[in-house]
Amino acid sequence: MKSIVALSIALAFAAPVVHAQTVPADDPIAALVGQLDLEKYKATIKSLTRFGDRRQGTARNRQALDWIEAQLKSYGCTGTQRLQYLYTEAAPGTPRAKRAPGIPSGGAGGPPGQGGSTLFGNRVPTGVNTDPMAQPDEKLRALNAEPTPVGTSQRENVYCTKVGSKHPDQMYIVSAHMDGIGFGEAANDDGSGTALVMELARIFSAPGVETERSIRFILWNNEETGLNGAAAYVEQRKDLQGIESPKGSGLYPEPRWLGMIQHDMMLFDHGMPIPKLDAQGRQVVDAHGHPQYVAPPEQRPEADVNIEYQSVSKQADGSAKLAWAFRAANDKYASYYPAAVGFHMTNTDSTPFMDLVPSISLRENERGQQIGAGWNPHWHQPTDNYANFSDKDFLLGLNAAQTTLAGVAQLAGVRVKAK
């Protein structure tokens, strides 16, 4: 029995093809999804980790941005450009400005989590590693040595656009954040989302691929400091939507926003933390007698892509509709892992958009309830390194890429011309 299970898993990994029984052979979406490749996706993540944790305001962050831009151009993604904004890094020890009051949360199952969620079940404390010396790899420690300069200076996002053939004045935004923290490689948070967006930019930009509506691929900076890059974009460009410029040119520098799809932490869904055991098999307790928990070592077989929207946003109804469209796209086109829809989207670059346009985020776990309960031990830690993820982890990210590619291709109206 065990060997049959192992064999079927091996086969599923070897042939990540779409469900042939439900998808016609000439379906252009299936053809595009078929171009997503696990090794290519992994290679893009690996390349991003060459820039360490890509902390905002540092040379390693700017070098990563340069590399991403060069890649987007090499894919043929048009109109590659940067959006500039100012960011102020406070002196160390300065109390942080208070964020807007959170969304009321919490049910009977556990304490309240972020975004309106409830923290059910076993939990592990979470936090951000701020100690460069916590990185045991000396080479990586040296790569991450430069701190963010204190004071106000310029930061940049980078984006490129697939221009719609029929409705160039309307677009979907497909995005992720390229900065990271924690003094590791920021492989999962958010190399995994950045690579996903880059892979989609590559496939949609290939000769012969045509979409009726535009798609903009954006890599945000300063997500980790409070969504500053995405907020600057909304601030600078929301009033330019749908304006033809120059008049009569047929060019729309900021097409009207139809939907915003963010990707952040795509790989790791090992499930709820399990009891931490000592050598005698007894559960470890801390100094106060509290039982300790630890993340399971393997991707769980029932891992899923979590599609979230925010139920108290002004665009909640449109966002829910968008979320379910993506769930349906996953059902039809993803090769291995399913998707689930949740309504507590929080702490992500789609937040500044959510009152203006239908907005969703795709993740490995629900951000409030699951990541908030400590399901990912690498989150903002020096262990968020490429080498700490398995092919089963990377495959979850690839399935999220299949989901977004198919979802956006359907909504934007895709055609693939015969060569």
Ligand SMILES: [Zn+2]
């Ligand atoms: Zn992130």
